[in-house]
Amino acid sequence: MKIGIDMGGSHVGIGLVNNKYEIVDKIEREWTTEEKKDLWHNFQKVIIKLIHDILEKNRIEQVESIGIGIPKSTIIDGIVYIKQEKIDLVSILQPIFKTKVYVKNDVKCSGICEKTLGNLKEYNNALFITLGTGIGGAYFYKNELVVPNKYPGFEFGSMIIEKDGNLCKCGRRGCFEAYAAMKIFRDKIKELFHLEKVTSDTVLKIIEQKQKENEVNKIIDEYLDYLALGLSNLIRIFEPDAICIGGSFVYYQEIFMSKLKNKLESYFIDRKIPKILLAKYANDAGIIGATIIK
Numbered sequence: 001m002k003i004g005i006d007m008g009g010s011h012v013g014i015g016l017v018n019n020k021y022e023i024v025d026k027i028e029r030e031w032t033t034e035e036k037k038d039l040w041h042n043f044q045k046v047i048i049k050l051i052h053d054i055l056e057k058n059r060i061e062q063v064e065s066i067g068i069g070i071p072k073s074t075i076i077d078g079i080v081y082i083k084q085e086k087i088d089l090v091s092i093l094q095p096i097f098k099t100k101v102y103v104k105n106d107v108k109c110s111g112i113c114e115k116t117l118g119n120l121k122e123y124n125n126a127l128f129i130t131l132g133t134g135i136g137g138a139y140f141y142k143n144e145l146v147v148p149n150k151y152p153g154f155e156f157g158s159m160i161i162e163k164d165g166n167l168c169k170c171g172r173r174g175c176f177e178a179y180a181a182m183k184i185f186r187d188k189i190k191e192l193f194h195l196e197k198v199t200s201d202t203v204l205k206i207i208e209q210k211q212k213e214n215e216v217n218k219i220i221d222e223y224l225d226y227l228a229l230g231l232s233n234l235i236r237i238f239e240p241d242a243i244c245i246g247g248s249f250v251y252y253q254e255i256f257m258s259k260l261k262n263k264l265e266s267y268f269i270d271r272k273i274p275k276i277l278l279a280k281y282a283n284d285a286g287i288i289g290a291t292i293i294k
């Protein structure tokens, strides 16, 4: 039995995963407003407690390994560098739980899950991309995850697609993420209908009903234009056999997928576009993938 942990900006999930990569038990919870103020210190406390909880609940004393997927941070040799801080989760957790501890970028964990067990299984050269709050990615070449020397790499969201374009969270302008993250799309729908708070579900309902209205259609079209532009760059660079898309984009597949493929095809009049697939493992990919990482 292994433990996989998926740490997100708004929630944390921990799963007990057997050797068939099935989640046998899972605990998930949102971060409290108080915890969010100092997530990195609270994270360590919460993780230790959650591991104890899931072990006790299942009457397990020892696990084979603990894998943790961490979002948007620099991870070098298992050490997480965030802002001015350096957090060595391996040294913190190993003595307590007396097992191997692995730490990796969260999107790389989800990508590994999709490549090992999901819809990318059959493809030797493939890209995995998540479209959610931000954009993350992973690249597989000859069946292996490509890992640069220092940083996690393949942060497709940081590719600049518009000179002096929209301001991005990273402080630069024109990043792919500032146009094609699902959050950008949701925010535009939110603004159009003067909504306070939206979930992927509420946005989906709205656009299902109103997709033929000009203003809604324009938002969908513009979003997919930028997404197709960014993906076309990635296809020209990596020449993947398949691209698998994860994140909340998956919710909108019926509205987005065929339009996206049509737009992509217009960039490739000389050849066929690679297979465009959706992630199979949705919300559990992070937990399962965290148990596969080394």
Ligand SMILES: [Zn+2]
Binding pocket: 157, 158, 168, 169, 170, 171, 172, 175, 177, 178
């Ligand atoms: Zn950026």
